[in-house]
Amino acid sequence: MKARMKRGFSLLLAGVMSAALLASCAGGGGKPAADNGGGQTNQGSANDTKATGKKTDINIWLWDVSDSRKKYYEEFTKLYPQYNVVLTSVQAKDMAQKLQTALASGADLPDIAWLEQTYRGKLLSLNIWEDLSKPPYNLDKSQVLDYLIPLETTESGVYVGPEAPSVAGMAYKRALTKKYFGTDDPAALQKIFTDWDTFIEKGKEVKQKSNGSVYMFASLGDAYQFLKGQSSTPFINGNKLNFDQGVAPILQKLVEMKQAGIIDTIDSASPAEGTSYTDETHIFYPCANWSVDFTIKANDKNGIGRWGFMIPPGGPFPYGGTVQGVPAKAKNKEGAAALINFFFMTQKGSELARDQKGNFSPYKPVYDIPNFYSHKDEYFAGQDVMKAFETEIFPNIKSVRLPSKYDQDIDDAMNVAIQTINASDNGNVAVADLVSKMENDIMTKQPDIEK
Template sequence: MNNRKLGKWVGGFTSLALLAGLLAACGGNGKEATPSASSPAAGGNASPSASAPADPTQLSGTVKVWDWDEAFQNGMIAEFNKKYPNIKVEVTVVNPNDYLQKLQSGIASGSDVPDVILGESAYRGKLFDLDVLDNLESAPYNFDKSTVLDYVVPYVSNSEGKVIAVDQTLTPAGFAFRRDLAKEYWGTDDPAELESLLSSWDDFIAKGKELKEKSGGKVLMFPGLGDAYIALRGQNFVSYVNGSDVDLTTKLQAPLQKLFEMRDAGILGKNELWTPAWSASMAKGEFMFYPMAPWGAKWHISANDPEGSGRWGLVKAPEGGFTRGGTAIGIYKDSKVKEAAWAFIEFAYLSDEGSAYNFQTFGNMTSSKSFYETQQALIDAPGPYDEFFGGQNLAKYFIEKIVPDMQGESQSKYDSVVDGVFNALYPLWTKDASITADAALEKFKTEFKNKASDATVK
């Protein structure tokens, strides 16, 4: 593949043919000269950090990490210590729901703060606003943000545009779907054919009505309004926060209009996200689709439908990709072991060897461009949940079909407020069909203002 095409990929995976070429392990840096094998642009094992020690055994220290995924850390630390034998990584398991409060308490007391800090999507904007994470583009890290996918950069940057974290795993999302139901009611379970049937949200609604009619109302498109909202809002990548000015109309008006159109068409269930009924529905075959990022194959679909191997598939959403969850990994600005902490983060989430272990063991997909340029064999090989999804190569589908549509979106402390207001309001929208999309938006603005009195809302 020529260097000009690689430049387009660096700009955001702009063509499917280009991606196919990338998976053929090509490299370049936007110039006619071919880069050396050790350069990040060539896809070698060079670290994104210019300050990585020549001899990893010379780096030592004890790095404290707070995480909720103990299995990941235990496995990754063992791999990390093969290269960095003199760095000890201590993990404290913290519930993600308690993480930010525990962190703030530790910072206030100055007694208990980890070196490596995680920011789950529900509170990432709030964490960034605390100004406790170090700028990874400065010394001693010297992180080069051009080594990761361009769309990821806004998700790991603060309000000043400084990169203060790396992504734990890519979270482009499509829809997990029930192959058995698609085959029964639409005559196909082929993702490519479903893409054609569901190319727009209008098509989606029409097929939803057909599904409801053919199944006698036994099968609907989504478990509830929450699932549809995740996709609709997630596809609107527009930044809606400028300082304390919050433009909810630009962000939410179109998604809510389409959401209420789905509700009124009768193609959505009445389940609320994360409830036992919502989880149980995956095994019951009551709904066709569930929003799913790469991590969802493990944590949602297979976990809630353990006997469902082979009856699931993955298809992109109508009109484009969206993000689903995600966790940022940063370094406490007052850490005493910054070099060791960065060595762990760089190895676990960015290096080719750490990314390969992460991908093969957990199905997690790194944001590092190098991995996708050099690891064609891993991408082509069956992943840990491909068989569960009817033999579909999930990684290739995410990379080739969904990632090209992804865009970056600035993070804000108000994001969690928006999510909280939606979660409080949408059960009422489910129950009361007289509420219109316009009325819902106005109520949304009012409730947001009540929870964020410092904001100017429009």
């Protein structure tokens, strides 16, 4: 899922989404009907559709046009037959350019656009979005998980829309942890790996015991995902770089891991790293809620019983996520808001996201329902990973780094720095030099940025 859902969290505030939202969003007038928990209101409008046969399109630009996604949206049109959902494939990296081109040429904009986490800062900065928390949509932000709100709001205060929260812990291969650390129990492993310095020291022991053939991580990129996600220190303040405080500590820890020889030289997200999920050479991996199905099971098809899940050193962290935004110049904003509300702000929509896509919901009230998220997973030797995410990962998200329109340029520069560390002779590279090069690369691309 790449970045699909691919993320503290103030849980368990009960409440119900304003019924007026669905009444207005369904395209009807008059007194709103009550929400029955499935998000279905304004039945008169649906009956009118049956009589006339007319439907209104909701056009969505997104990167997932799979059959499962189409079936997912069909559940909405069953309850709202006045709408027809039309999907247009747009890669996450192309979304900003495609939206800007449509605006410049006067072409139609989508009714909903996906703002994937990696490119979200740039997309939020476009200043083209409806505020779904304001009339006529009135999405109740108080019912959205608290840690998500800053990630879904523009610098000018526009609340663009909700997302399926994406957060991560750490997956591990049970046989390897038992062999090298004496246990495959997540609670016991969490007591061993109290911080990243301890992780490095334990990695040195693994290196010695295995004669250098077994690694803690397959790639430096995996280690970076943990360290980046666990820090909320901004990389940039306004247009001023903050690399000494935000970037340098992360690079320093990566250099220490490289010097210790505990990380393999595989490129992150490469086919080789995909293959590493099946071997007995690499122990730990970042594991978001979406990773269980779309990374671990997809790569290790015969891995039943092989995996475990734990809180990593440094704690859980946001990892991925895709905001659903409605452009102000969209043709069917009301229908778009109705769809977003149904899937992200009702119990029925939350159940569909859980059962059909394996996603968690941003809707607070479902976390008040006992065992709403619970499934013993045979891949994880019967461990209830979904429950672990709900009770151990989400509540312990400490902080988030706010999105910036420069995020992609920073990511590109960071990738070069990681490749430099990876190619170095046993980590023989100065962090100050890496930071300086990153700063120069960013300022070359973005002349308005200052040190």
